């Protein structure tokens with residue numbers, strides 16, 4: 001476990017030594033922490049929020065089957081996750097018609113419907129309660145030092161005392177999401193950050209209401225995209241395309257339900273079941289990718305390294321993929337199984353191949369969802385053709401299913 005080594009300098013910084021400091025206790029950070037603890041490697045997870053807060057934060061809802069298998073292989077899939085409802089199809093709604101898309105038949109794989117707070121709660125319980133992992137919540141002003149040296153360190157303000165503390169380590173895992181400090185600590189000129197802005201907003205909604213269909217619904221409509229994602233028998237996520245930067249206050253509940261009814265309308269389909277809207281916020285859709293994902297002893301994982309707009313529900317899956325590779329590589333390096341650190345050396349390249357593939361798919365899908373509503377008849381025509389091809393060409397349908405489920409043999 002972490003060894004407290006006492007004061008290190010005249011500033012009276014309380015310093016400790018550990019092997020890995022993980023910044024951020026989301027899906028990426030907690031997965032890395034669990035893999036290190038399982039291998040007997042000491043680590044500390046620093047998190048700026050409380051445990052209660054992060055175990056309730058609503059976000060993603062579906063996990064691709066390969067990621068569930070990856071968790072299971074590493075002893076991290078709870079019985080609840082393994083028993084979670086699986087989706088085998090989705091439905092597109094276009095011009096009042098319903099087009100069911102049976103992706104399991106085409107890709108041999110499914111989605112597990114498992115809301116992110118449940119996954120985070122499972123990973124937290126495993127890391128803290130079962131493996132005795134060191135988690136420090138509520139930390140403030142986290143700073144990274146000497147990441148290009150062999151002995152980097154992380155300092156932070158302790159919530160209890162308000163004093164700055166120092167953790168010296170061999171490696172740093174930057175898993176602190178899109179708004180964290182790790183990415184900003186990368187030295188200038190050592191990485192390239194590629195960005196893409198869709199110029200589109202999504203009103204993200206969480207309703208205390210049952211879903212009106214047994215699968216995900218995508219409504220392609222001249223007014224704008226609408227999506228329905230079941231989360232549980234009592235809770236449903238909805239998305240509505242809105243202008244970027246739109247004010248959620250401009251969307252009173254009656255306007256939301258009217259827009260959902262209109263954009264998801266189709267022959268024989270029941271309207272969305274209404275309920276209390278417990279989340280209503282506007283996401284401006286954008287992506288970024290940091291290349292490479294590591295500099296010196298700092299390795300980024302998950303949203304800290306790449307953001308993919310929630311268009312194709314890929315972000316948490318990518319975070320898990322990074323975390324599997326990073327956790328396994330750090331454990332191998334620090335237990336002596338990989339003394340040269342070959343897996344760590346290949347980490348960034350191995351992650352980025354899947355990251356770019358998922359980014360391209362999300363961009364492709366964005367045009368299908370939004371092309372009909374941009375006011376350009378040419379783009380509307382090609383967007384609808386792109387979608388219809390999935391219902392008329394078995395080969396196009398199979399390729400889509402593979403990308404939607406992330407089942408390509410190699411990335």
Ligand code: FAD
Pocket residue numbers: 023024025026027028029046047048049054059060061062116139142175176177178179180181204301302303304310312313314315316317318319
């Ligand atoms: P995070 O989950 O963001 O975790 C980072 C952690 O670091 C947080 O706990 C944060 O509090 C902490 N932190 C931040 N700064 C600091 C700091 N300075 N010091 C210490 N700690 C810090 N993905 C899917 O795969 N499928 C979906 O269906 C899906 N739907 C989504 C819907 C919405 C509305 C949103 C917003 C996202 C969705 N995503 C989805 C994306 C998914 O939620 C993210 O990709 C995922 O949370 C990334 O995990 P992470 O561990 O990298 O980062």
